[in-house]
Amino acid sequence: MSGSEDLFREEILEHAKHPRRHGTLSDPDITFEDSNPLCGDRLRIDLHVKDGRIRDICFSGVGCSISQAAASMLCEEVEGKTLEEVKRLTRDDVLEMLGIELGPVRLKCGLLALKTLKAGVYGIHQWPGEDE
């Protein structure tokens, strides 16, 4: 990481300041909440699912710009995808979306959205590959 100029590149700031898909869904088919106790980030993701495909997705919660931007980008990315496709998402997919290098501490912020989404889709707290 060569500095906050890179970490806070325009697209991340744009997503953090004006998050897409921010809010909650009524009668969600899947809802899951998780937190990053280290920094106090909290994230909830709601899904409407039909025929195994994500019809609508929203996130809510509080957090730093990295966790908020990652949630915003991820929600945009997975709308319309099947749950099977979501299960195949990896941390590298999220890091690629963010387009930045993250140190071990901020990595948790960047991956909170994926962790929450996958746990919701799998319906469990630990999803396969979590330790990777």
Place this chain on the structure above:
Amino acid sequence: MTRASGVSVAIPEVRPAAPRAPFDPEVVRRQFPIFRAARPKPLHYLDSAATSQKPDAVLAAMDRYYSTCNANIHRGIYGIAEEATAAYEDARRRVARFVNAASPRELIFTRNSTEAINLVAYAWGRSQIKAGDAIVLTEMEHHSNLVPWQILAQERGVELRFIPVTGGGELDLAALPGLLADGRVKLVGVVHISNVLGTVNPVAEIARQAHAAQALLLLDASQSVPHCPVDVQALGCDFMAFTGHKLLGPTGIGALWARRALLEAMPPFLGGGEMIREVKLAGSQWNELPWKFEAGTMAIAEAVGFGAAIDYLESLGMEHVFAHDKALAAATMERLREVPDLTILGPPAAKRGGVVAFTLGTIHPHDVATVLDDEGVAVRAGHHCAMPLHEKLGVPASARASFHCYTVPAEIDALVRGLHRARKVFAS
């Protein structure tokens, strides 16, 4: 101590250097290798409440120990084992004297403050606390002086009560008589200086009220012993926990001080080697103080480093260190007033040590810390292991600048510069 071998090997020498006067943080700073290290941008280390940096004297003492007399203590009959034992016990004497313990036997080495408090919760708590008893803590405790008591409370059916924190970040002492009134309180546990707010709590008054209600007082001195003169006898506490790594010493070594009669009456905490006098298959007799509570091989080099750190601080003078901390806190609070949207948590400068926590508008503290890092400014962001306090103050997290003897005013300038930049980066 006599040495068995005739070979002349230097006993680790960590005696105080000649007193320096007047106190000059710029001179002090040059005695810390981390600030001399070449790096792309200068390091402005404002996270001493998390851990302090280490002066040459501490590193040299530990290096000397490993290089000249590394051996296990209390056992070896040979020369270097006796030297190692002498160095370890000498460190204990210095630490004990530093907090004005009545005897070095009252000073138990632990891994850190957390382990010291757990020692009390397990050895004293589980032998003395029963269902229906109560323990009084405060809303500003670090998790280390909260969670061990929660575990005991769940196990024993003990009630936890809390001295409230006011909006201004001080303890609401008016509530204490009511908390103590029913006579069920066996222990009052309180932090001396808050690691978030910097608040210096009125320990002597709390101890007086606790004792009048037949309760004991446990002091979490993690942020006070490294920064100001602390006298366990004058404060009137019964247990006190503190740690080496915040006191310019190494990680992995801390201490529990307790009144001797309490320690004598307590069962051991951890069982194993060294803490026993005589072992038979059917049972064992415990060793005398302080070794009854020091099972297994201890962190010997770290204890030597702890002792050297105390020598170093004594050479600076704790009054000078504390005055420096307080002056920096006051200057920082004054400078932060020029940053729009910034809110300082906690009491006025006159009532605090060298800690200033704040929030910056709606910018998440992690984001603030990341921009500051870019300016070479290291601050802590998060809840600082005090989640209930942040909940009480109504903020999910905060950023915190904290100081020690090597902090210089130019670092406050860098902090303020970085905060202005953070506002620019996150302007909506």
